[in-house]
Amino acid sequence: MTTTDPKAPHAGGDVLRLERARRTYRRGEAPVAALDGIDLVVRPGEWVAIVGPSGCGKSTLLNIASGVDRPDPPPTGGRAILCGVDLAAATERELVHLRRTAVGVVFQAFHLVPNLTALENVELPLALAGERGDPGRARELLERVGLGARLNHHPGELSGGEEQRVAVARALVHRPRLVVADEPTGNLDSASGALVLDVLDELRRTEGAALLMATHDDAVAARADRTVRIVDGRIVDGRTSADAEPTHRRSAR
Numbered sequence: 001m002t003t004t005d006p007k008a009p010h011a012g013g014d015v016l017r018l019e020r021a022r023r024t025y026r027r028g029e030a031p032v033a034a035l036d037g038i039d040l041v042v043r044p045g046e047w048v049a050i051v052g053p054s055g056c057g058k059s060t061l062l063n064i065a066s067g068v069d070r071p072d073p074p075p076t077g078g079r080a081i082l083c084g085v086d087l088a089a090a091t092e093r094e095l096v097h098l099r100r101t102a103v104g105v106v107f108q109a110f111h112l113v114p115n116l117t118a119l120e121n122v123e124l125p126l127a128l129a130g131e132r133g134d135p136g137r138a139r140e141l142l143e144r145v146g147l148g149a150r151l152n153h154h155p156g157e158l159s160g161g162e163e164q165r166v167a168v169a170r171a172l173v174h175r176p177r178l179v180v181a182d183e184p185t186g187n188l189d190s191a192s193g194a195l196v197l198d199v200l201d202e203l204r205r206t207e208g209a210a211l212l213m214a215t216h217d218d219a220v221a222a223r224a225d226r227t228v229r230i231v232d233g234r235i236v237d238g239r240t241s242a243d244a245e246p247t248h249r250r251s252a253r
């Protein structure tokens with residue numbers, strides 16, 4: 001491939017860099033700017049929360065951060081660099097490789113495969129990435145999320161919180177550099193949600209992955225290293241990178 005290999009050990013630097021990123025949907029005649037010039041840098045190991053009202057652009061941003069979507073074409077779309085790969089320049093094949101090797105995803109609705117066991121669900125990303133990997137890795141992760149006794153259970157035999165902990169193990173099994181989580185506690189009661197956040201945080205720290213998480217819940221966002229607030233596709237509050245000054249102070253000047 002022509003771009004940096006996202007899994008290469010030397011692939012340091014930012015995990016995600018958005019510069020004036022813009023994503024426009026054409027709805028009938030009127031274009032909708034779902035992202036309207038977003039600057040955001042996520043560094044290795046950081047936990048960044050994205051908050052904002054329904055329709056502000058959180059899912060659009062996460063889709064770009066997970067390599068599922070790209071900003072508008074240059075020059076109006078700005079730049080989106082995911083694990084060293086410029087999304088505008090990447091081929092579809094490169095994007096598939098990026099998604100399978102460098103990114104892990106946790107959804108609100110778990111999205112486990114119902115006829116596979118917990119262990120088989122966690123092993124799935126390794127098979128998709130064509131990696132034999134460490135044969136004990138999936139089992140070890142399930143033990144670390146507290147499900148060592150549920151390896152052979154199917155999703156229908158697990159509680160919602162247990163299903164989401166399987167999904168967390170699945171998101172980290174291929175050692176991604178970035179975990180993208182869309183309302184990961186949105187379908188859970190507060191105790192199960194807190195446990196899911198605990199295991200996500202523990203794995204993030206020990207595995208060195210960055211975590212980019214959208215949430216409606218201010219208590220969830222408060223656990224992140226920093227929070228970015230979006231309204232109408234623009235960042236209105238928070239720090240766009242770990243060393244940037246707060247946006248609201250900048251605009252008040």
Ligand SMILES: Nc1ncnc2c1ncn2[C@@H]1O[C@H](COP(=O)(O)OP(=O)(O)OP(=O)(O)O)[C@@H](O)[C@H]1O
Pocket residue numbers: 025026027032033034052053054055056057058059060061
């Ligand atoms: N495929 C699409 N086609 C047209 N418009 C879209 C599409 N997807 C999203 N939008 C619009 O883009 C804007 C941002 O949507 P997005 O789903 O990113 O918001 P969100 O913050 O994730 O919302 P929620 O919190 O409700 O999930 C909204 O105005 C939405 O209606």
